[in-house]
Amino acid sequence: MLSSRKLVAILSNATYLFLAFVSVIFVALSCFALLAQAVRQSPTRTWKNNFNALVIGGSYAIVLVVSVFFCLKRRLEVRLRLSRISKNYTLLRRSDAPQAVHEYIAQEYMRACLVSHQSLPTEVFHPGWGRPGTKYEGVRLRRALLDTIPEIDILAHMVIPAHPTVKPHVRMLHHFRYLLPLLSTEDELTALHYYDSANTTGSQFCR
Incomplete structure (x- = not known):
């Protein structure tokens, strides 16, 4: 049409x-x-x-x-x-247009800049992501948490050489059960509880 x-x-x-x-x-x-x-x-x-x-x-x-x-x-x-007429981008100078036209363009440009600035979000919070303005901005916390499991597994083998190797679909509480006595509890929860929650709420970790 x-x-x-x-x-x-x-x-x-x-x-x-x-x-x-x-x-x-x-x-x-x-x-x-x-x-x-x-x-x-x-x-x-x-x-x-x-x-x-x-x-x-x-x-x-x-x-x-x-x-x-x-x-x-x-x-x-x-x-x-x-x-x-130039095919390239050229900057309009004050002498290229009447004074009234130049003032109108400048006024509308400032208005657009102000509207764009006012429309920017100030307090944005997305569950599972780092808060903007902090060092965790743009970081998906669950993925970042799961990415540290291989490092923890290596450290666990340094402490306990006979520690089992991490397997797919295994719960973190079960895999690192021998480390539970070494971890401090906060509200009856250890850091492994957070790892276990992150690992079971989405795609499973696989080494």
């Missing part, structure tokens, strides 16, 4: 061509009528030695040549002006 802009352009071009065609038809008819009248009013009623017919034909020929000349001149001027 054609857009409204293309439809308007097509209608505009069609109207222009129609009016130009009608104008040419009427001019040709008027020229033919005047020439016929000049022949009828001639003493000999012929084209021979008919000065009036010569003047009428010459006048229409001059009008045609002048019209074509002005059309070509206008088209050439428009093409030259468009060719002088």
Whole structure:
């Protein structure tokens, strides 16, 4: 389906061509009528030695040549002006526009900057992500927590060499059960409880 802009352009071009065609038809008819009248009013009623017919034909020929000349001149001027427009980005200076236009552009630019600044979120909190403005900004806490499991497993083998190797789909409380006596509890929860919760609420950790 054609857009409204293309439809308007097509209608505009069609109207222009129609009016130009009608104008040419009427001019040709008027020229033919005047020439016929000049022949009828001639003493000999012929084209021979008919000065009036010569003047009428010459006048229409001059009008045609002048019209074509002005059309070509206008088209050439428009093409030259468009060719002088820079295709690259150029900064508008104060002298490139009237003072009122420059002030209006500056005012609207400042208004847009103010609206953009006011629309920025100030207190944003997404569960599971670090708070903006802190060192954890943009950090997904669950993923960051699970990424430390291989390091903890290596340290666990340093403390307990016979510690089992971590396996997929294993609960952290069960895997690190031998480390529970070494961990401090806070509200009856150890750090392993948080690891276990992070590991069981989504995709399982696999070494």
